[in-house]
Amino acid sequence: MADVVVAGGGPAGAACALVLARSGFDVTVLERARFPRRKVCGEYLNIGAVAALDELGVGERVRELAQPLLGVRLIPPGLDPVELRFPAPALALARETLDEILLNAAAAAGARVERARVEDLSYANGRFTGVVARDEAGTMATYPARFVVGADGSGSLVARKLGLVRPSRGARxxxxxxxxxxxxxxxxxxxxxxxxxxxxxxxxxxxxxxxxxxxxxxxxxxxxxxxxxxxxxxxxxxxxxxxxxxxxxxxxxxxxxxGPLAFDVHGVVRPGAYLAGDAGGFLNPFTGQGVYLALRGGADAGEAIARTFAQPAREAAYAAGYETRRMRDFAVRRRLSHVVDLLVDVPLLARRAAARLQRFPELGETLLGALGGAVSPERGLSPALLGRLLV
Ligand SMILES: Cc1cc2nc3c(=O)[nH]c(=O)nc-3n(C[C@H](O)[C@H](O)[C@H](O)COP(=O)(O)OP(=O)(O)OC[C@H]3O[C@@H](n4cnc5c(N)ncnc54)[C@H](O)[C@@H]3O)c2cc1C
Incomplete structure (x- = not known):
């Protein structure tokens, strides 16, 4: 039996497997796609993602292959471009390259990576005990593990099987x-x-x-x-x-x-199981924070599981801590995404915000910092900032 089986080898799954494998745990990653594979993504790595890649030990390799980005040029209807500079370097890198670097790093750290599609979960005595997956040849096999991590992206099968999916709101x-x-x-x-x-x-x-x-x-x-x-x-x-x-x-x-660019859950842990990355909820991609949140969330889930192995009696506390961090952070970021949605949907607001960003570039820096992990996401929703931006 493995210590952990991870469904999905994208940024969340690879980060989780990397953290666990480096700590000496027996980890299996099941990925349905043959890497390198395309992933629909704007391929922008925000400041937070760059810092997370450094922490995972792959920042240098990513920088060798990535394009440095200076900022974002926003062009709302009928207005001149507004240039927002990133407060620290951000990067652009094709996902087939990024995701392969991450999954290879997990494998190099000792994680077993296999090509298989997870189709079900196993459950016994009140907890999830592994996954059932179909390999390349079409053979079904059970992968027993002490913990299951669902890192299988937006529309996650694991989230559905855990009964954690809820209808998502907002424009499709x-x-x-x-x-x-x-x-x-x-x-x-x-x-x-x-x-x-x-x-x-x-x-x-x-x-x-x-x-x-x-x-x-x-x-x-x-x-x-x-x-x-x-x-x-x-x-x-x-x-x-x-x-x-x-x-x-x-x-x-x-x-x-x-599409649709929406997927939501009402929790990210169940006994023996964690969700990480988009599998635990998906935000408007306009805000460019998905990879950052997937890397952070995957690593955080891995650390919570590692602590549980060290102190099994505290399992519930570590799981609840992970869930609280994730759900709180997400609630704030979801509100921030709704503000961005409003700007995309209502041309008058977009024009007003653009004019303010033109006059007060520090507002844009704070917004980009809040989305990118340089400052807390709450800063992007502060009444003072929103007032100056929109009223
Ligand atoms: C249009 C668009 C633009 C975006 N632009 C950006 C951007 O510029 N910057 C940014 O940071 N974020 C962006 N995002 C968000 C970002 O792509 C995601 O947040 C990020 O990929 C989440 O990583 P993940 O590891 O959770 O999931 P994924 O990257 O989706 O990885 C999940 C993995 O699981 C595998 N998998 C799925 N089901 C199974 C299964 N049943 N069994 C085994 N394996 C399975 C998949 O093959 C995949 O490799 C964008 C998203 C979209 C849709």
Whole structure:
């Protein structure tokens, strides 16, 4: 029997496995995809993610391959761009590269990584006791473990099997995009074109490749029906207003899509089981904090489990501590995401906020710091900041 079986080898699963394997625990990671694999993502690593990668010991390797980012250029409807500089260096790196570095680091630390799709959980005597998974050849096997970690992303099967999923609120949005060349020089800035209910984002991955994401409501996607590429180009042209468009762009590899951009849970622990990363709730990707939260959450879950092995009598306290940290932090970040949603949805508010950010760049720095872990997320919701931004 393994000490821990982790479902999913993305940033949350790899961080959790790495922390546990380094402490000498017997960890198995089951990942359904063959790495390197694409993951629909803006591929922006905020300040907090960069710090977490350093703590996990892979920061140097990531920096060798990543593109430094200076800040975000926000372009709301009918206004000049607002440039927000990051208070400390952020990075851009394709997820196929980042996730492979992380999973390889977990394997190098001693975690067993196997290709298999988790399909069920096993349960006995009031606690979860392992997972049931199908390997590449289609064979089902049980993986018994003292702890199960669900790090299987948004829409998590483990979260469903634990009975922790709850309906998510808010607008249903979908993301479409891919890697492109030919968008021109972004000067080390992410560009975000925001319009009623939609946005078009560009992130420079290197001198040639740009990560492009177009995020729209589900009704919009339904209208495009079979002509998704044309719809995406049209939306980008409308939001980009001549500054950026797909006219001279060429896609590298396939188009990717993901949605709905919503997934929520009412708890992240059950006896013998933890959820980490997107499996424990998903926030508006516009805010670019998913990888940071996945790395922190995965490592935090790993540490809580490691402490439990050292002091089994305190299992409930360690689990409750993890859950409280996660749910509190998430509640604040969800509110922060709703504010961002409002700015995306209501052009008048977007224009007002942009004008204020233009005049008071320190507001933007605080917001980016709150989203990126440089300051507490509460700072981004302080009445003083919101008042100066919106009223
Ligand atoms: C459109 C979009 C843009 C985004 N942009 C950014 C951004 O710029 N910056 C940022 O920080 N975050 C961004 N995010 C969020 C970020 O991608 C996620 O928060 C992050 O990937 C979460 O990591 P994770 O490890 O929890 O899950 P994932 O990265 O989703 O990894 C889960 C892993 O589990 C595997 N898996 C799933 N089911 C099973 C199963 N049953 N059995 C075995 N394996 C399984 C999957 O193959 C996958 O490898 C974006 C998200 C979207 C959708």
């Amino acid at each position: 949005r979908f993301a479409l995009g891919g890697h492109y060349r030919g968008f021109g020089d972004l000067g080390g800035y992410i560009e975000m074109y925001v319009g009623a209910g939609a946005y078009f984002a560009l992130n420079p991955l290197d001198g040639e490749r740009v990560n492009v994401m177009v995020v729209v409501r589900d009704v919009q996607l339904a209208e495009w029906s079979q002509a998704v590429d044309e719809g995406m180009r049209g939306k980008a042209a409308e939001l980009g207003r001549g500054r950026r468009s797909f006219a001279a762009a060429e896609r590298i590899g396939s188009r990717v899509s993901f």
